[in-house]
Amino acid sequence: MSYWPHPELTYGGMHLGVRADVNPLGLVESIRKELKSLDANLPLASVRMMEDWIADSVSQSRFATLLLALFAGVALLLAAVGIYGVLAYSVGQRTHEIGVRIALGAVPGHIVQLVLAQGMRLAVIGVVIGLGAAAGLTRFLETMLFETRATDPLTFSGIAVLLMGVAIAACWIPARRATKVDPIVALRYE
Numbered sequence: 001m002s003y004w005p006h007p008e009l010t011y012g013g014m015h016l017g018v019r020a021d022v023n024p025l026g027l028v029e030s031i032r033k034e035l036k037s038l039d040a041n042l043p044l045a046s047v048r049m050m051e052d053w054i055a056d057s058v059s060q061s062r063f064a065t066l067l068l069a070l071f072a073g074v075a076l077l078l079a080a081v082g083i084y085g086v087l088a089y090s091v092g093q094r095t096h097e098i099g100v101r102i103a104l105g106a107v108p109g110h111i112v113q114l115v116l117a118q119g120m121r122l123a124v125i126g127v128v129i130g131l132g133a134a135a136g137l138t139r140f141l142e143t144m145l146f147e148t149r150a151t152d153p154l155t156f157s158g159i160a161v162l163l164m165g166v167a168i169a170a171c172w173i174p175a176r177r178a179t180k181v182d183p184i185v186a187l188r189y190e
Contacts, residue, residue: 083170103183119171
C-alpha cells in the first residue's frame, strides 16, 4: 500500500485498494462506514474488483491484438486460396503434359511429387521473403508485444512451419487432381 498526498496526484481521482481473504465486495459497507468516520465528505464510488481494473487497463491492447489476429487469419486464408488457385490453374494448363507423363508410365506418386514440388518452391520463396519483411517491420509492433521480443525465433519458426503446412494443404488438392488425368483424353486434346 502506498500513500500519495492529494495535491501531488496528476489525475483527478483517488483509488483505494483493499486486500481481503473474504469476498471483497462484501466489505464495501464496512469500508464506507470507516471512511465516513474519518471524513464525512469522502465519497466512495466506483467500487470494483482488481481484475476489472486490470482488464480495463489492457482492453485497448487486447482489442488491437484481437484485430491483428483476425487480420492474420484472413491473410492466412487468402494465402491458402491463392496458392490453391495458382496451382489449380497450373495443373489445368499442364493437363496435356501430365497425361503424357502418365501414358509413359509415371506413377501417381511421382505426379503428386511434381505438383507439390512446384507449389512448395513458390511457398518457400514466399515464406523467405515474408520472414525477411516481418523481421524488418516488427519494430513497429514492439509496443504491442508482451513478454516476447519482436524477433522471437520461436515465433518466427512457428509461423514459417504454419505457413508451409497451409501451403502443403493448398497444394494437395491440385496434386491429387493431377493424378486423375486420363492420358487418352489429354492426348486427344491436341
